[in-house]
Amino acid sequence: MVCSTNLFVELIMTHSSSLLHQEDPNAIAKRLMQKAHTRDGLPEIAVGITFLVLAGLCWLQEIFKHGTNGYQAASLGMVLLFPALAFGTQWAIKHVRRRFLIKKVGYVEAKPVNRKQRGIVFVIAAAVAAAVTIATYIFIRGSHSSTAFSATGWLLAGTGIIGGAGAAFLGRLPRYVVGGVIMAATGIYLAFSGVSLNAGFAILYGLIGLLSLISGCVVLLLLVRQPAQEGE
Amino acid sequence: MSAKIQQLAEIDRVIHEPARLMIVALLAAVVEADFQYLRNATGLTQGNLSTHLSRLEEAGYIAIEKSFRGKYPLTICRLTERGREVLDNYRKVIKAALR
Numbered sequence A: 001m002v003c004s005t006n007l008f009v010e011l012i013m014t015h016s017s018s019l020l021h022q023e024d025p026n027a028i029a030k031r032l033m034q035k036a037h038t039r040d041g042l043p044e045i046a047v048g049i050t051f052l053v054l055a056g057l058c059w060l061q062e063i064f065k066h067g068t069n070g071y072q073a074a075s076l077g078m079v080l081l082f083p084a085l086a087f088g089t090q091w092a093i094k095h096v097r098r099r100f101l102i103k104k105v106g107y108v109e110a111k112p113v114n115r116k117q118r119g120i121v122f123v124i125a126a127a128v129a130a131a132v133t134i135a136t137y138i139f140i141r142g143s144h145s146s147t148a149f150s151a152t153g154w155l156l157a158g159t160g161i162i163g164g165a166g167a168a169f170l171g172r173l174p175r176y177v178v179g180g181v182i183m184a185a186t187g188i189y190l191a192f193s194g195v196s197l198n199a200g201f202a203i204l205y206g207l208i209g210l211l212s213l214i215s216g217c218v219v220l221l222l223l224v225r226q227p228a229q230e231g232e
Numbered sequence B: 001m002s003a004k005i006q007q008l009a010e011i012d013r014v015i016h017e018p019a020r021l022m023i024v025a026l027l028a029a030v031v032e033a034d035f036q037y038l039r040n041a042t043g044l045t046q047g048n049l050s051t052h053l054s055r056l057e058e059a060g061y062i063a064i065e066k067s068f069r070g071k072y073p074l075t076i077c078r079l080t081e082r083g084r085e086v087l088d089n090y091r092k093v094i095k096a097a098l099r
Helices: A002-015 A025-037 A042-063 A069-105 A115-143 A148-171 A174-193 A197-225 B002-010 B018-029 B035-042 B046-058 B081-098
Strands: A108-110 B030-034 B062-069 B072-079
Touching: A025 B018, A025 B035, A025 B081, A042 A069, A042 A197, A069 A197, A069 B035, A148 A174, A148 A197, A174 A197, B002 B081, B018 B030, B018 B035, B018 B046, B018 B062, B018 B072, B018 B081, B030 B035, B035 B046, B035 B072, B046 B062, B072 B081
Parallel strands: none
Antiparallel strands: A108 B030, B030 B072, B062 B072
């Protein structure tokens, strides 16, 4: 019996793909769902638009002097528009898919976000806000001393590297990894280029936004041009 | 250890098949999904997916419902309570045996 069960374990390991038995079914489902989620390029288009808007606001902050109405409007826009876009685009993606792409990508109803997941998102958002506040504080302190350049450089390089690593890790697709590498490299380049903080962020976010938008549009175009599959 | 491994001999063969495990794992992660979504996510052919869905429905692990969204016909699949129990049990047995 033991011999036969050992044989059975071996059979499981060889007969079934490693994808299925080396991991938890939850991990398999998450990977498959992520693959399906990125299949139409809509999330990248949404990210692209969000980052281009953010880049535009950073650029406005660069153009207008600190304390002017234009600068304050840009700052307010950043505070209000960025979260609105981040959440609004999720809603828009869902509706565009159901309205125009259902034949291509199919229909799925995701599970509602539970309290634990909401809590995790809230903690991450709070941690990011705290990190940004600390980084800005360091920058403002640094701008009054001889270390101003290094403080700006750290912020730009840090944003590029952390953002790039995040994109590569979360996306797990070659195009996301390439995007992540470009983001990190741009951040590091800008850190040494001597640009101002707002101009640096405008360039960094603008480049990410543009790359993401182009990549998403290409993926969407390829999907739309695919011949329709037969129904079940 | 031996007892845990021996449990594998009694594993549910319906869910153990890789394609069906993919389908069940996917359905466990969502409320419901249609045929097209499952086909894209799993990479199975139309015929293969149909066969596996029928097998899972026969076993009572999934429920299939035909409906429409506008003019577009939808074959909506969702995991039943029985299917969820079987998946949980399968996960426990495999984890315990391969640990």
